Amino acid sequence: MIAALTGTPGTGKTSVCTAVMENQELCGLYHIIELNKLVFGEGLHTGKDNIRDSYAVDTGKLEKKVKQETSLVPGGVDIIMDGHLSHLLPADIVIVLRTEPGEIMTRLLKRNYSSGKIRENADAEALDVILVESVEVCDKVFEINTTGKSPQDVAGYVISIIESVKTGKNPEKFLPGKINWIEQAGL
Ligand SMILES: Nc1ncnc2c1ncn2[C@@H]1O[C@H](COP(=O)(O)OP(=O)(O)OP(=O)(O)O)[C@@H](O)[C@H]1O
């Protein structure tokens, strides 16, 4: 099983994967592919977009690298791709992490992101951009509200979704459509 763990920057994808790898019962059962590391480690981008303060990723090259790494993973070990572009790569399921936009802003401020970049990410989260992209490309999409949850709690949800789908179930609680930040903000 290949699961794409995606979500707006700051929703906690890498923190969740770290929590999985720090859990002695889980770490041998899953292989994490951290896409950001591949992109910057292997130079899989076409340069910096100074206006958007971000790098344009070469998704074709990234897909090739991921395929190479995937082919080396022993059978029986499930793969979790960690990255906000992971839903654009071939996967069996997509799990979208969601976080209340104000909380995203607080988290990204700690990273010294520019105010424009913080605003762009908070807006993208408010407008469900990654969820919408995900349902367009995959028919098994789930979303998790991480607001107020620890990375360990969220890791538990991620694993329960993967294991449920493997046994042919469709975890209702995490089906898309239950999270609406705009309604919650009363806009
Ligand atoms: N569940 C959580 N509760 C509180 N803070 C969190 C949680 N998950 C992550 N954080 C904090 O939010 C920040 C961003 O987390 P993280 O790097 O895991 O996000 P990400 O989704 O991997 O982002 P990116 O797409 O940029 O790689 C970090 O400072 C992290 O400590």
Ligand SMILES: [Mg+2]
């Ligand atoms: Mg990350």
